[in-house]
Amino acid sequence: MLVDKRKAVANISTMQATAAAAQVALRPHFKTHQSVPIGEWFGPAPSTAIAVSSVAMATRFATAGWRDILLAIPLNPGALSHYQQLAQQLRLGLTIEHEDALDTVAAVQAPVDIYVELDAGYGRTGLAITQVARIDALLHRAQALSNVRQLGLLLHAGNSYSSRGDDAIAAVHQHSLSALAQLLDQLSFPRQQLRISVGDTPTCSRMREFPGADEIRPGNYVFYDLMQQQIGACNWSQVALALACPVIARYPERGEVVVHGGAVHFSKDFVLINGQPVYGQVMQTSPDGWGEPLPQAQLIGLSQEHGKIRMPAEQIAQLRLGEVLVIVPAHSCLVMDASQGQCQIIN
Amino acid sequence: MLVDKRKAVANISTMQATAAAAQVALRPHFKTHQSVPIGEWFGPAPSTAIAVSSVAMATRFATAGWRDILLAIPLNPGALSHYQQLAQQLRLGLTIEHEDALDTVAAVQAPVDIYVELDAGYGRTGLAITQVARIDALLHRAQALSNVRQLGLLLHAGNSYSSRGDDAIAAVHQHSLSALAQLLDQLSFPRQQLRISVGDTPTCSRMREFPGADEIRPGNYVFYDLMQQQIGACNWSQVALALACPVIARYPERGEVVVHGGAVHFSKDFVLINGQPVYGQVMQTSPDGWGEPLPQAQLIGLSQEHGKIRMPAEQIAQLRLGEVLVIVPAHSCLVMDASQGQCQIIN
Numbered sequence: 001m002l003v004d005k006r007k008a009v010a011n012i013s014t015m016q017a018t019a020a021a022a023q024v025a026l027r028p029h030f031k032t033h034q035s036v037p038i039g040e041w042f043g044p045a046p047s048t049a050i051a052v053s054s055v056a057m058a059t060r061f062a063t064a065g066w067r068d069i070l071l072a073i074p075l076n077p078g079a080l081s082h083y084q085q086l087a088q089q090l091r092l093g094l095t096i097e098h099e100d101a102l103d104t105v106a107a108v109q110a111p112v113d114i115y116v117e118l119d120a121g122y123g124r125t126g127l128a129i130t131q132v133a134r135i136d137a138l139l140h141r142a143q144a145l146s147n148v149r150q151l152g153l154l155l156h157a158g159n160s161y162s163s164r165g166d167d168a169i170a171a172v173h174q175h176s177l178s179a180l181a182q183l184l185d186q187l188s189f190p191r192q193q194l195r196i197s198v199g200d201t202p203t204c205s206r207m208r209e210f211p212g213a214d215e216i217r218p219g220n221y222v223f224y225d226l227m228q229q230q231i232g233a234c235n236w237s238q239v240a241l242a243l244a245c246p247v248i249a250r251y252p253e254r255g256e257v258v259v260h261g262g263a264v265h266f267s268k269d270f271v272l273i274n275g276q277p278v279y280g281q282v283m284q285t286s287p288d289g290w291g292e293p294l295p296q297a298q299l300i301g302l303s304q305e306h307g308k309i310r311m312p313a314e315q316i317a318q319l320r321l322g323e324v325l326v327i328v329p330a331h332s333c334l335v336m337d338a339s340q341g342q343c344q345i346i347n
Numbered sequence: 348m349l350v351d352k353r354k355a356v357a358n359i360s361t362m363q364a365t366a367a368a369a370q371v372a373l374r375p376h377f378k379t380h381q382s383v384p385i386g387e388w389f390g391p392a393p394s395t396a397i398a399v400s401s402v403a404m405a406t407r408f409a410t411a412g413w414r415d416i417l418l419a420i421p422l423n424p425g426a427l428s429h430y431q432q433l434a435q436q437l438r439l440g441l442t443i444e445h446e447d448a449l450d451t452v453a454a455v456q457a458p459v460d461i462y463v464e465l466d467a468g469y470g471r472t473g474l475a476i477t478q479v480a481r482i483d484a485l486l487h488r489a490q491a492l493s494n495v496r497q498l499g500l501l502l503h504a505g506n507s508y509s510s511r512g513d514d515a516i517a518a519v520h521q522h523s524l525s526a527l528a529q530l531l532d533q534l535s536f537p538r539q540q541l542r543i544s545v546g547d548t549p550t551c552s553r554m555r556e557f558p559g560a561d562e563i564r565p566g567n568y569v570f571y572d573l574m575q576q577q578i579g580a581c582n583w584s585q586v587a588l589a590l591a592c593p594v595i596a597r598y599p600e601r602g603e604v605v606v607h608g609g610a611v612h613f614s615k616d617f618v619l620i621n622g623q624p625v626y627g628q629v630m631q632t633s634p635d636g637w638g639e640p641l642p643q644a645q646l647i648g649l650s651q652e653h654g655k656i657r658m659p660a661e662q663i664a665q666l667r668l669g670e671v672l673v674i675v676p677a678h679s680c681l682v683m684d685a686s687q688g689q690c691q692i693i694n
Contacts, residue, residue, distance in 0.1 A: 053652040074595040077669030100668040248421040268615035305400040322424035341622040
């Protein structure tokens, strides 16, 4: 796995500038990279607020010096002892989306921030944003707990991932933020006592304003990937992560090449391109890493250790056995997780 | 991740009995588990021949005492130094599927076994089994290398994975072995000088004879999974691996539950059931692990850390927040890889 530091650092700066211009805080989601050294590219650990999505990640970053960590996934009562340990060392945010979770919150013997997750159309987790009375009551009940320091609302418009292009991204963004505005109008709970955290990489990359939000919480923007390029969240020159895979078999007669690089490296996440699953895009190699995409050279099949690439026969004819192909994956977050942090930093 | 040792050991014994009855050797593919402690369930390391699919796996098992290791993936010239190191400590088999690979074979300064990979219809790697003259010439050229100890042919009928039921599995099996018989008839290279290794979990689990083969090489049978159950390679009571995931959100109104258990735990491999991707099957929990499948309770969506389960509302109504669901994944091999060997052995 190759990480192009120059591109990643530029992506980090661009997002910081977006947040500053929109007058919102930026809480990068560190689930994308899960790496302490890469985390330091975002700024000094003690002063950088972050989001994560597991206790294991929270513990890793806590140990390395981060002091404001939001667990942006609904809490699990079975992890109470971990929450307590974290809350005693740093500013911990927990996410809830049901009244039952308050028992766990109350049991944490340390101050915590509590974010109520809302669903504005993605359909994964969160209270439906139209359940005004229930959300209102939940906020009041949470506020009554003596260890709750800050209350917030948390949204993730993950449905932006099915958008293609700025207009479609803007439509998801507007739908989600106008639902939020409508909710805030109707809540009896005071807006100024709520911290509102929104964000996903497509909207945070392409939109310029986040009305109603106090902070944005994108993650994938540090590396981007084939999926983000297809969505229109980035262009190819911003993609900062790729896999270098040796060619182990060539079949010009069927227009295919096989690399040693499989599901355990790429994950089986894919993008549908012309109705076909594509797991990665082969890039032109360059002296400092990789350049533009190699036309018509895509990763179209994966088994555990094998990756099958469709490529024109005339290109295959020039490939030597063992030659290394640089491939941008469909989904950087899963590749980074699979790599267990073993990557080569370039540039 | 839970591994039911009693079931896994029974699966290992069953396959040993199948191989013995069919008078073929058994070379289990250790890519499925990648684990030294689990590897020891197959018999004493020094006397158990195994297959793996990466240098990293080969090195791990070599260090732990295995002494006959076949790298069942086409060789990569860039890994020459690793091959040499392995070949100096143990009986190493390398796989080739192109004349160019002979340069690397010749450069290994130790004896090696060489398997020529053939493709009988799967369409991943291997020389097309109908290219008789090319295969013959490659075998003669390989035999002429002074460090080649044993020559072999290697087949993997991975197309059995798209079969459903014994008749379909038998059709793939017969197609593949009759193509092999036809090739052997036409080769000038003497059959008795070739070791022939075939195998994939569906055919090795369901077929009783392997005419033409000297050894079988299945892997997944130690654990099985939802995919193998759907293929008909196993029944539910043989599945020996599952993930235990806490419920973090419940939506009876839309018939869905979300667990903390996502793409980084399950992988994104799926089985199409009624045209829908299914990533796992929820099982009934039992005092000693899990029992039969919970009807209509399936994992239908995955993001990095979240798993979405479709389940009847009346079952959801009985679920507590934090309650643990036991889920059989679509593909055990990828789950095991993702776990980095962190599993709880039960029974």
